[in-house]
Amino acid sequence: MRLSSTNGGSGALEVSDFALSISGGVATVNATPSSISISGNVYTLGLNLSGTPSGAETLTVVPSGATAIYDATGNAASTTQSNNTD
Numbered sequence: 001m002r003l004s005s006t007n008g009g010s011g012a013l014e015v016s017d018f019a020l021s022i023s024g025g026v027a028t029v030n031a032t033p034s035s036i037s038i039s040g041n042v043y044t045l046g047l048n049l050s051g052t053p054s055g056a057e058t059l060t061v062v063p064s065g066a067t068a069i070y071d072a073t074g075n076a077a078s079t080t081q082s083n084n085t086d
Helices: none
Strands: 018-023 035-039 042-046 058-063
Antiparallel strands (some): 018 058
16 A cells, blocks of 8 residues: 555655654664665654664564555554554
8 A cells, every 4th residue: 555645645654654652671772763665665764763673672663654655545654553663
């Protein structure tokens, strides 16, 4: 599904449309991704990590706001999600 930064389905996603956080472990991450690349329906975000990850970290990715990311039919992505950690 192609995502966009506007309700009308246009506007490419930008790094400012995402918010990153880490819980657990010892590494930290900048809240804004360092880069974004899009290939078809795959969105890849670059991370700016500080510290050496211990493996206990959980990375969470959410839209930066309630109107940051939309699907093709104009539905805004929720900032509260249950499948956005890795």
